[in-house]
Amino acid sequence: MTETHITQAQQQADLQKRLWAIANDLRGNMDASEYRNYMLGLIFYRFLSGKVEDYAHELLANDEVSFTEAYANADYQAGLKQEIVDTLGFFIEPQYLYSTLVKDIQAGNFDIEKLQTAVNAVQDSTIGKDSQDDFKGLFADMDLNSNRLGSTIAQRSELMAKVMLNLADIPFDADSLQIDALGDAYEYLIGQFAANAGKKAGEFYTPQQVSKILAGIVTLGRDRLDSVYDPTMGSGSLLLRVGDSAQVAEYYGQELNGTTYNLARMNLLMHGVNYARFDVYNGDTLEDDHYRDQTFDAVVANPPYSAHWTPDGKLEDERFRKYGKTAPKSKADFAFVEHMLYHLKADGTMAVVLPHGVLFRGAAEGVIRRYMIEQDNVLDAVIGLPANLFYGTSIPTAILVFKKNRTNKDILFIDASKEFEKGKNQNNLTDKQVEKIVQTYQNRQDIDKFAHVATYDGVVENDFNLNIPRYVDTFEEEPPVDVDQLVADIQQTNRELEQSKAEFSKMLGDLVGQNPNAQQQLTKIKELFGK
Known part of the structure; x- marks a missing residue:
């Protein structure tokens, strides 16, 4: 195995291990099909967010302006959004990017309702576009209002924030991961959820x-x-x-x-x-x-x-x-x-x-x-x-x-x-x-x-x-039994058994000689051994 393959294998194993550990934070009282929806939904949202950020950065590389700055500029906004939707099929505003939400969490300015607005905005960005049917309802199973996440908005927000911060520590960018590493890790998680389902x-x-x-x-x-x-x-x-x-x-x-x-x-x-x-x-x-x-x-x-x-x-x-x-x-x-x-x-x-x-x-x-x-x-x-x-x-x-x-x-x-x-x-x-x-x-x-x-x-x-x-005969024929050898083996076993009985009886006799009161017990033991 080449050094590159070793690196890929180690990287993949590490990524899978870390993602599954994060998934365990969501277990609680939920079954596999429930926490699967949240875990995979969040990973997917971060993936989409990264795609928008990377493509926006590529488009603005020669303008020396950030995505946030460009989108705030009326001269850039419409054209930038159109270009991204035409290529990726969807759009995420800078304020709803995963990286922005993470900053909000760190600043104590996050609640689960903002996450709900963000995922809804992905689908809204495709309305009337060729990609509308492909993105419609993608996050429908990630129920952020479920009491399984917590009985209050604050509790649900806290749990989602914890998972999002953990995911933010894992590199998803192309420079950090080998080709398809994230997609393969995603499928690994699907398999793990299947094992628990x-x-x-x-x-x-x-x-x-x-x-x-x-x-x-x-x-x-x-x-x-x-x-x-x-x-x-x-x-x-x-x-x-x-x-x-x-x-x-x-x-x-x-x-x-x-x-x-x-x-x-x-x-x-x-x-x-x-x-x-x-x-x-x-x-x-x-x-x-x-x-x-x-x-x-x-x-x-x-x-x-x-x-x-x-x-x-x-x-x-x-x-x-x-x-x-x-x-x-x-x-x-x-x-x-x-x-x-x-x-x-x-x-x-x-x-x-x-x-x-x-x-x-x-x-x-x-x-x-x-x-x-x-x-x-x-x-x-x-x-x-x-x-x-x-x-x-x-x-x-x-x-x-x-x-x-x-x-x-x-x-x-x-x-x-x-x-x-x-x-x-x-x-x-x-x-x-x-x-x-x-x-x-x-x-x-x-x-x-x-x-x-x-x-x-x-x-x-x-x-x-x-x-x-x-059509396919897989029958394995048993080897023939050597009757003479079988009889010889039985006779040898009987001889060894008789010898063991004799040695055991002698040992008991020696013990009785030292303890005359044990004679009655010796008689019972001999009866058990057929002597």
Whole structure:
């Protein structure tokens, strides 16, 4: 490892440790989903504030005038604000900058209502602009009037001031941090909150290593994508992971949960994705398809497992019509797959995490699965993952990979169920294990007890049942028992036991010789030992 990498790793670890320590100041009586909103909201506000300050400084570099001075000058004000909004998509007045609020705290001239005004002003600055929808309601979940922060304005102000001062001590500027260090630390916090959120965690977070597998697969052979789409985007971590594997021009996503939708927008912006490069929507993907006939280079998702949905009338929907059956009302897994395939470009790749039940369940799901294999020939691979990888559920899952216009009809099966490193609460995949899975998918060759390329006829023989053990034999045969050696071992053990009994009996006899009154106790002990 080079010195630069060591520095980055140490810097990242230190930043994560300090941010999590600050988050603990907010715990109190709040659960993870509550104090998450305040902590991430404040970090995000400081990030936005820093972006405005840095860009204003750049614009005014030759004028020898500060941002505050320039904004107070009528000749500068309108043009300066317009230039910043056009570039960043939002504006923050000097009096509401994070650095200004910190000075107010230090001077004893701060209350939580001023912070509320400041965050509201961010959204107000985008009204009527192209960025309006991207910033609308971003801070809606940071309820600064909540009694959880304190029963009075003074108590709430004191707690927020404490957290803001602690955050102010952490360098957020580009000169102090390596590229993406802040964005990665932000995602680290999302993961930490997920670890504390129990079953709710699955709503917004896909473990980083699983995201790396999906991203690695959909970007194979491509260093640039025009578009990537996640129909159940959660906090946006999976979209961003695709951006780590290839240059992505535009990000698209839809998310039902409003709080999680806000988190995704913050996460994208924190990772340097300009508002003009993402189009994300808050709504029910299956009921309200925001993207209609739009298609994408890569489609990735970790949808809610076996979610309830309303299949009534859905066979009239172009996304589901050709399959002849709809996914069951209590198991929307295949409905998400059908939706994703509808939005996948002809030369695109799609990867989705699903529960194992989709591989073998019958009835309507069996009909849909058969159509995808027999008629559409879109299923390219099935990758079994270890159990207990995800927050909030211990069930084993599988990654299904789909491609359109395949010239081959075989299906690659990978059993990676034993590829994990045991953790305290969840199992983890190492970078080496992630690389092994992606490389195996790329090479598409049989590997004993790990991977098998199943022929179409082989799948037909199994009645389109995709249960992985039918294709990848991981059975480890027990070594044959040497009966003669076993008998010899038993005899030797019996001899050693008899010798021990004899030695113990002699020791007891010696003790009795010294104490005649112990004869009765000796008789009882011998009875216990069968003597």
